[in-house]
Amino acid sequence: MQPDDIDPSLVDFGVLARWMDDEGLPGGAFERVERLGGGTQNVLVRFCRGDRPYVLRRPPVHPRPRSNDALRREARVLAALDGTGVRAPRLIAACTDETVMNGVVFYLMESVRGFNPTTTLPRPYADDPAVRHRMGLDAAAALAELGAVDHVAVGLGDVGHPEGFLERQVGRWLSELESYDALDGYPGADIPGLTEVAAWLEERRPREWRPGIMHGDYHLANLLYDPDHPRVAAIVDWEMCTIGDPLLDLGWLIATWPAGEAAPLAGAIGTAGGLPATDELVDVYAARTDRDLSALTWYAVLACFKLGIVLEGTHARAFAGKASKDVGDLLHATTLGLFARARTFMET
Template sequence: MSGPGTDRSTDRSTDRSTDHSTDRRADHGVDLDVLAGWLDAEGLGAGPVTDVRPLGGGTQNIMLRLRRGDADLVLRRGPRHLRPRSNDALRREIRVLAALAGTGVPHPRLVAACLDTDVLDGAVFYVMEPVDGFNPALELPGPYAGDPALRHRSGLAVARALAAYGAVDHEAVGLGDLGRPVGFLERQVERWRGELASYSSLEGYDGPDLPGVEALGDWLDAHRPRDWTPGLIHGDYHLANVMLTPTSGDVAAIVDLEMATVGDPLLDLGALLATWPRGDDVEVVDAAIGRAGGLPTRAELVRHYGEHSTRDLGALDWYVAMACFKLGIVLEGTYARSRAGLAPRDVGDRLHAATLVLLHRAREVAGV
């Protein structure tokens, strides 16, 4: 698995360089003439849209690298067959990208967005500047492949970028109403227990048969941190959702912000630690950079994050256990759908194995 079900906004790492500029829709599902008209209205270049290249690596969303006059752009929209919340997720991502401008958090620069679903086949979409970088879950360019010290540096940079993201003053950048921080931690266990229970409605799924999951939920509720400071949360932070610079070991961009909200940012750190490569037979995020070795230890990540954050890390074990609990339940959903014929069975089996690993890690942390 390259990740727990994410889209990777990448430039060089997943570029399939087929030029579809002669076919105004081709196989990428975007009407280029309609797009050109919208770009005209936004004052972005002139003439036809050319050099269209799908950017892969994600599971659902459509992303295209394209050229319009002198402008190189990346278009992002929901999947070809929009799901009920696809447009809402893109609206959220657009809003967060706009708010991050000027914060110092590495992110793709938003150029223009279209919230009008009448323009492009019912889809909200936006264009951004291409990111000069690569996805470390999908590939490892030469400088990184041959230099363990560079890989180590980049791992610390991933923690440092997360600290910067969580330090954003969400109210000052206009995101004060993005989420519901009051009662945020109190809602977590009930929210994900409800999600797990909902899978029982899928025909063919005999679960959930997840050892210790109820006791783990009870422990999480009993040991929930009482004092915390609200901040911006990514919601799916791991190695597959960052891009690294080509040679320096820095984070070029944090990507896939569709699940961003305001809550407790330490849940993002818990998720990063829960999914960090360990060299196990079952890796939750099977990242190319992880297979190469040389990454910082989890203890080093925590120390580096702490050096760049003012947050109290005293209850970090709880956040790691909570992240494992949540992600395990999310992945179990794909397993349940695979048993109902709604997802490939081999994918479901792999994710179920990852769920068991995550819950085992959480029980170890919790001592239950």
């Protein structure tokens, strides 16, 4: 039976039941069905069937041209990470055939016991800054574990296009920004510092780097923490994963780290404070890697540049009625903040 609060155009539970039966997964009624919040993009639905919990993930309500390909890549990366020790949800099964359900691919993953610190802080996390400090350090440790995985050894040698990855970044994301002009009603990007940041990145690009698995959007909002211990239980939302330069993930963590006026944007944990300084994050990562971190400021600036342009996409889609105006306005303000932070990094 289709749950009343889940639109069948998003998840058709009759189709899902038949597909799960064909996959040999436990049968029976769908129970405790719940659409999960978090993020502005892909759809997440948690449910139980046959006494087994699942989380279903599919592209957004208004899929982008590459949404299905992104979900196929996510599923493949999660499957490859199983058994590596990287703290990612375990993939259960994936439907990579978009003709099965409403023109989109989807996958099922394990339901992780944990909480996101940007939305809630249970005790003792809310009461003890020393515990929050340890949470922050473990975010860097969990990231270092991902960066240490040999992507070729786990079967991801043909994923993405790592050759020339850094060389492509500025042009790739400027083109993405330009593509938003095709959305009805969007007046065009108004981002102070855009040209200046782009030129700085091109002039100072690292000459040597080593490919590896990138999460692509590594920050506190994409981490679930163990309710009983101040450690990362799972890294979630792998939409932007690829084979590229893992140091961009570290730059991303630094670029989005709650500090100063930006701290409240990280929600509960940003407001509570007590997190380690970014230098401490770098020290934790450095102790667990043999990568050269001397150009880390460049990666942090690139992270601000790339993430700012990604978020501006939701602002542009809001003009076309494909995203909430309130969310679009908030993310545009975040974009402006990221470019301001980039210029600060450049100056220091």
